[in-house]
Amino acid sequence: MIETKILNFEMRFAEPDDVPVVLQFIKELAEYEQLSHEVVATEAILRESLFGDRKGAEVILGYYQKQPVSFALFFHNFSTFLGRAGIYLEDLYVKPEMRGRGIGRVMLSYLAYLAQERNCGRLEWWVLDWNETAINFYQKLGAVPMNEWTVFRVTDRSLIDLAQEFAV
Template structure:
């Protein structure tokens, strides 16, 4: 199913298992832009299992310009105990460099905001790298507010193993 956007050349659709290689390529392109390509360990098998398997853990939308895939967004639900409602957490938003400046990122975020409202979610959230001033400026121009009073914490690898052993 395609969703037509305000740009007659740009449509948005839900990804299918056949898009796995494309999703991986977009993830790698985004990671390369963020200077984090060395951290990508995802592969097609892992993505198929976690995005399209028995228990999908996230959803992906693909943006197509004149029928050619040029962007994607990967999101999943979180939950706000304060609001007592789910939210949508945007893990990745990517538009290929040669397609930037056409408003496609804004359209993708508009789609996700509309989905957030449609599902009666309380908020749409995402992170942005501190050095990515163009993205920060773009998000703030849309009304997004940085949550400076919060510090993100992460436990992975050996630290995750050690923490799990505390059970």
């Protein structure tokens, strides 16, 4: 367990037996973001993606009084300009009834610590533009929005079509 400054709150890296808890957090987060219809992850997919031969991400679970109350899923990216890896936080979720206790701040500060320990050049993430609560929270931590960048994504049929251009 990773000790924290919050009484009765501890963190640890997820293990294969934690996959059901991770999936439950993903579903809760999707519901909060009104994106439940986009969740296709299953326990089998997560087990392979998080703990298989080609591990794609890591998860930290937060426990308050021995009960899971939060999670952070992250992976390494790379900055060509810095010439170093970074940590990309895909998701951070704290159960609604546990918000306002400093849990999100502790988890983010641990990720910053981990980034420094791993010699990463930065810690970054996305936030939905309507989520003012999260935006205000992140800005109070010193995070800066990257408004000059636009995110692009290729998925579903467009991804298949683009890949087939190479295969032909």
